[in-house]
Each structure stands twice: as C-alpha cells, then as structure tokens.
Amino acid sequence: MRYCLAIDIGASSGRHIVGWQEDGELRTQEVYRFPNGAKESDGRLIWDMESMFESVAQGIAAAFRQFPAIESLSVDTWAVDYVLLNGEKELWPCRAYRDSRTEARVPEVHGIIPFSQLYRRTGCQFQSFNTIYQLYDDLRSGRLAEATDFLMIPEYLLWKLSGVKMKEFTNATTTGMVNAATGSFDPEIYEPLGLPRHLFPTLTAPGTVMGPLRPEIAARVGGQCQAVLCATHDTASAVEGIPMEGSQLYISSGTWSLLGVKTPRPLTDAGSEAANYSNEGGVGCNRYQKNIMGLWLVQRLQKELCPDKDFGTIAQEAAESSFQGSVDANAQDFLAPASMKEAIESYLRQRGQALPACERDYFCCAFRSLALGYRQAIEELERNVGRSYERLYIVGGGARNRFLNTLTAQATGKDIIALPIEATALGNLRVQMAALS
DSSP states (O other): OOEEEEEEEOSSEEEEEEEEEETTEEEEEEEEEEEOOOEEETTEEEEOHHHHHHHHHHHHHHHHHHOTTEEEEEEEBOSSOEEEEETTEEESOEEOTTSGGGTTHHHHHHHHSOHHHHHHHHOOOOOTTOHHHHHHHHHHHTGGGGOSEEEEHHHHHHHHHHSOOOOBHHHHTTTTOBOTTTSSBOHHHHTTTTOOGGGOOOOBOTTOEEEEOOHHHHHHHTOOOEEEOOOOBHHHHHHHHSOOOSSOEEEEESSEEEEEEEESSOOOSHHHHHTTOEEEEOSSSEEEEEEEEOTHHHHHHHHHHOTTSOHHHHHHHHHTOOOOOOOOTTSGGGTSOSOHHHHHHHHHHHTTOOOOOSHHHHHHHHHHHHHHHHHHHHHHHHHHHTOOOSEEEEEEGGGGOHHHHHHHHHHHOOEEEEOOSOHHHHHHHHHHHHHHO
8 A cells, every 4th residue: 555645734734644545545644733834033024944844854753653654755835935045055034925025026026027027928916925026025135145046835845855956836836937838937037137047947847756855854754755746836736636527616715715717728818917817837737716815814813802712613603693894805904914803993994884893793704705705706717717617616724614605605606515625635645646656
C-alpha cells in the first residue's frame, strides 16, 4: 500500500494528512495539526517561518511514527508571499500579505506598467498585496540587492526539506508576473520594473519529483521519502480535490473565499478585468476565479466578541438573528481593521443602516454579507464566461457552516453541494500519487 503525506498550511492553521488508496478509494488520516498566523514585529506583519518549519518537521515526524512506509510528501499554502534567499541563507523577515507596505508601491508600479497592460498579459486580478508589488517594494527598499532567489512559502519549505529549489507553476500564476499565453515569467513585466532576471527561472509543473529529503532532515523526522511538487497554491490543490461532475462553480471557503470555474484557456478581456477576475494555473486547466472575502470577517469578530465560543455555536446563534443589514464584505474597510466590530458599525452608520443590537446580529450581518458577495461574484463570472451554472460546490471550512450555505443558496439560486472534506489535502495527495505511479 502506497502512503503519501500532504502538508496543507493555511493562514490560521496547518495540518499533516496521510493518504492511501484502499478498495478503490482515497483514504486519509490527519496525524498532526498546528496553529499559524501572522505576527507583528517592529510595526510590520510577518510570518515566523522558523517556527512554521519547526511545526512542519514535527508533523512529518508524527506521520512517520504512525506510517513508517510514507513514500512522498508535498506542501501547499496560500499564495503571493515568499522568502528571499541569498544562496543558502534566508534574508529575514518574511513579510505577510496583510502588511500595508505595498500601498505606496501600487501606483508606482502602475506608473511604469498600467494595470490594464498587466492584466492583458497575465490575466491576474488586482490585489494590493500581489507578489509583483511586494517584490517592487523589496527592490525600492534595497532588500533585493543580496537576493539570489525568491521562493514562495511552499517552495521554501520544500527546499528546507529536500535542498532543491523549484518554482512551481500554479503558485507562480498568482504573482502577477506570469504571461497567460506562454505560462512563463514575463520579461516584459519584470524588466521594466527593474527586477533582477535571475529571480525568474523556468517554471516547473505540479507532479514533478524533487528528490529525497536532506539526510539531516530524514534523521530528524525518523524516515526518508521523496519530496514532490503538488499544486502548491492551496486553491489549485483544493480544486483538484473536489469530486466535481463536469464544469461547475466552486468556492474554496476559508479565511478567503476563492470562487471560480475551470476554463480551457485564460480570459483576459476587458469584462474580466473590470470584474477583477483572475486566471490562475491549475493541473491541466485554467482556473478563472476571484479572490473575495471569506471567513476572515467571522474570525475577527469571534476574537473580538467571544474568543471562547466555537464557530458552530456562533453560526447557530446567528441563524436565530432577524438582523437584515449587510456590508460590502470586499470593501477595503474590512481587510485589516483594528476592530472588525467598529468597522462594520462605521460602514452601516455611514449608509444610514440600522446597527446590530447584540452579538448574534454582528455575525448574522457578516454571514449575510458573504453570501451577497458570492452572488455578485457569480453574476460577474457567468456574464464574462457567457454561460450559467446550476451547481456551486463548496469546500473548506465554510462547507460546514449550514447557515452560511443556506444564505448562499437563497442569494445565488444555485444548487449548493457542500463537501466538508479536506479538499486541498486530497488534491495534494492525488498529484503526489500520480507522480509516483
């Protein structure tokens, strides 16, 4: 029996899941879980990569204790963030995408290459934290002067484990610097910006075997196996993990909601640009999708209003609220406010809407706002693709939220298929198994 290990790390937690084929089915077992999150350092938001790698290594050791015959592992994470290297040395800190450092850089980049030109070349949606703006900030601040590489977070972790540096395709397509037609880093983008050519090597497809673990890592974790490139962008892996019938809508629902559909080719037309849809790499497909607000609203409210209350109880209580107010969940107001409660109140007050009267009203407002955001994004997608869809598959943390799924069905009119499965880990595992076969 062939065992593989998926290491799936999100913005709030990471998990190690072992998978194997048995009786024609892919079976899984979670063997380790650890908390994750950006932290503040000297007024900046950063990722504690040293702590993250310690958790990754501890989870691999736990996996080998339970499944000594693991043959391969791979890592997927969120997109856009990266670690700078000078040869074998990290150039700390590793900045987090929610840090505000790129705000001043966006107009500078667009002054060199207008966004409409960037979109026509890449099909990558605008987000102020996209890798292109982060790298340009590093250039202007002098941080790139010593850099020989930038490795996206999963590429960095896989390098720490295997000693091999590779740039994986699906994650690269989130940077805003990969040409939609060629599938390669675009010199017409990085050269005018003054970004060093050596940072942009040939991209590698998911399913590539990188090689065995470093000897010292194998000794530490108590086992040896192959490191494999999965679709290292977690949404690309999640889409691979959805048991979808035909081409239908999907939402990977977590801290962010990734809503989209598989298409045979990128769509970089004016309508797609206006709707801020992104074209990102998949395994043998294009993912036409939009990065919209997800459970971040709820997570922040929970920490502020009721940190000891679980999310299941929060959803049940929100369902009992009669509050009808909503906000534009994708407004800049809610990206990183000091107080999510006050941000919601301010938004509603400015528009003459009633304010929540109690805790459950705030959560009801948040869930309702997410569902309405999904409806708007779906209407834009169907208009741009030129067809309508009957079903909406929901995976990730939001798939377990019956109240949000009910509101989504009411708002969109779609047949909701909520799959409370570890879709990202399943997609990660499937790519590994295909690589080993």
